[in-house]
Amino acid sequence: MNPPSRPNLAASPLIELCQELLTERRLLLISNRGPAEYKVGADGSVRLSRGAGGVVTALSAISKYVELTWIASAMGEGDRRTATENNGRFLVELPGQRLFLRFVTSPRNVYHKYYNLFCNPLLWFLQHYMWYSPYTPNVDAKVYDAWHNGYVTVNRDFADAAVAEAAADKVPPFIMIHDYQLYLVGGFIRKRLPQAILQHFVHIPWPSSSYWQLFPGIMRNSILESLCAVDIVGLQTKRDVHNFLHSCEVFLEGATVDYSACTVSLAGHKTRVSAYPVSIDVQALHRLARSPRVHDYGERLKPHLCEKTIVRVDRAEPSKNIIRGLKAYDTLLERSPDLLRRVKLVCFLVPSRSGIKQYQRYAQDIFELVTAINDKYGDSEWQPIKVYYENNYAQAIAGMRLCDVLFVNPIIDGMNLVAKEGPIVSAKNSVLVLSEAAGAHEQLRAHALSVSPADIEGTVQALSAALTMDELERRRRAGALRKCIEEEDITRWLYQQFQDLRRLACQLPLLLPV
Numbered sequence: 001m002n003p004p005s006r007p008n009l010a011a012s013p014l015i016e017l018c019q020e021l022l023t024e025r026r027l028l029l030i031s032n033r034g035p036a037e038y039k040v041g042a043d044g045s046v047r048l049s050r051g052a053g054g055v056v057t058a059l060s061a062i063s064k065y066v067e068l069t070w071i072a073s074a075m076g077e078g079d080r081r082t083a084t085e086n087n088g089r090f091l092v093e094l095p096g097q098r099l100f101l102r103f104v105t106s107p108r109n110v111y112h113k114y115y116n117l118f119c120n121p122l123l124w125f126l127q128h129y130m131w132y133s134p135y136t137p138n139v140d141a142k143v144y145d146a147w148h149n150g151y152v153t154v155n156r157d158f159a160d161a162a163v164a165e166a167a168a169d170k171v172p173p174f175i176m177i178h179d180y181q182l183y184l185v186g187g188f189i190r191k192r193l194p195q196a197i198l199q200h201f202v203h204i205p206w207p208s209s210s211y212w213q214l215f216p217g218i219m220r221n222s223i224l225e226s227l228c229a230v231d232i233v234g235l236q237t238k239r240d241v242h243n244f245l246h247s248c249e250v251f252l253e254g255a256t257v258d259y260s261a262c263t264v265s266l267a268g269h270k271t272r273v274s275a276y277p278v279s280i281d282v283q284a285l286h287r288l289a290r291s292p293r294v295h296d297y298g299e300r301l302k303p304h305l306c307e308k309t310i311v312r313v314d315r316a317e318p319s320k321n322i323i324r325g326l327k328a329y330d331t332l333l334e335r336s337p338d339l340l341r342r343v344k345l346v347c348f349l350v351p352s353r354s355g356i357k358q359y360q361r362y363a364q365d366i367f368e369l370v371t372a373i374n375d376k377y378g379d380s381e382w383q384p385i386k387v388y389y390e391n392n393y394a395q396a397i398a399g400m401r402l403c404d405v406l407f408v409n410p411i412i413d414g415m416n417l418v419a420k421e422g423p424i425v426s427a428k429n430s431v432l433v434l435s436e437a438a439g440a441h442e443q444l445r446a447h448a449l450s451v452s453p454a455d456i457e458g459t460v461q462a463l464s465a466a467l468t469m470d471e472l473e474r475r476r477r478a479g480a481l482r483k484c485i486e487e488e489d490i491t492r493w494l495y496q497q498f499q500d501l502r503r504l505a506c507q508l509p510l511l512l513p514v
Helices: 009-020 054-065 077-085 106-125 143-166 184-190 217-227 240-251 282-289 292-306 322-335 357-377 393-402 418-423 439-448 456-468 471-487 489-505
Strands: 025-031 036-040 048-052 068-074 099-104 174-178 196-199 233-237 257-259 263-266 271-277 307-317 343-350 385-389 405-408 431-435 449-451
Touching: 025 054, 025 143, 036 077, 048 077, 054 489, 068 143, 077 099, 099 143, 143 184, 174 184, 174 343, 174 471, 174 489, 184 196, 196 263, 196 489, 217 240, 233 240, 233 489, 240 257, 240 263, 240 271, 271 489, 282 322, 282 393, 282 418, 292 343, 292 393, 307 322, 307 393, 307 418, 307 456, 322 343, 322 357, 322 456, 343 393, 357 385, 385 393, 393 418, 405 418, 405 456, 418 431, 418 439, 418 471, 431 439, 431 456, 431 471, 439 471, 449 456
Parallel strands: 025 068, 025 174, 068 099, 174 196, 196 233, 233 271, 307 343, 307 405, 343 385, 405 431, 431 449
Antiparallel strands: 036 048, 257 263, 263 271
């Protein structure tokens, strides 16, 4: 039996809640990437543009409703120059947003160790079950150096920036820390700002404790101890919450885990662990989908579509399971030759982490398989697969608007917002084929066709069912998906978190300085 649906939440209750929440405490938001990028132009001038990345997109909605200070890494030369010119906090002039920015400027070699040697090839791979355990990872002296002189150092720099930002506050702020790059920040801040209210939200999956055992104990336990120093750990799904609680129970000596209350008590401090499934800005997406730019891309795409079109939108990386998806499509055409020239697969692939050799190899494997399938079934007039390999969000939205089937089959994902964007923009009541391992599956499974990510045969059957589904059933499923996503939009995501922060603030006494 499905839980009763909740009414759509307009922005006004969120604004009222934020105003109430921030009467005494400020809000600091901390993430590796920031809401703005400062790029050096050909003439040497520095130009402002909106920040990129899924985390930034989700969090930027906060500054529509409240004034906040965002602490982030200075990424490129323009960021570094801006950080030097503005020693400390400065106003970011982005339309419709009320935010200040404080850059953390780490030495380039330190940042390289932190991001390129530890965060991406280790934590990201660990948390997406991407290691091949007989061979990887190999945690050698270079990894330990990247931990001590990269990850720990940058995390401490972020904590220093937060403490400096809060120095003039009479009441310690609310501090929201985001994602796997900054697991140690909360622990560092807690030691210096014991009255700050800290939340850490993890956007990627939290793997089982048995997988964490591949990680060195000193690193794993430091991460868990730091997260248990914050007040609320936010994760994407109930599965992630359970895995986190079990990890604390297994690895942290002296920890008391309450599975029914979803809390961890360690060294006299209680941490609440909650699922906050991240979502999309439905109204903004509707506006984009109706925009002339998306319409123009749609007109350009139409000649490349077919009687039935399957679309997938992914970063070109191993966790997205693109190779198995292509093999399933190959099997579908082989088994049902009547689909030739009637069904086409259009892939919108975004280049991702091209500096990591595993990603380079995976992208190469994708294109080799695409070429083989096109050579097998296609000719000079028709090809079964069309690939767009670029970061073009408006073009991908146009593709999702026009497709008959949206194909989302990651090996594992924290959420996968494509699975939520597609049903909202669809003009053809597209059928969603969705991996059980995507975080979005917890919310959308009743109205999608579920597939196990490694099950190629099951995926072939799901694609066939999606392509042959009658219009009445397509319309029923599509309407139910839209309703579910609209009720659990980005505003609801923010509201639930701020509501929990307000409850926590009401329970804690304020000890004002004399």
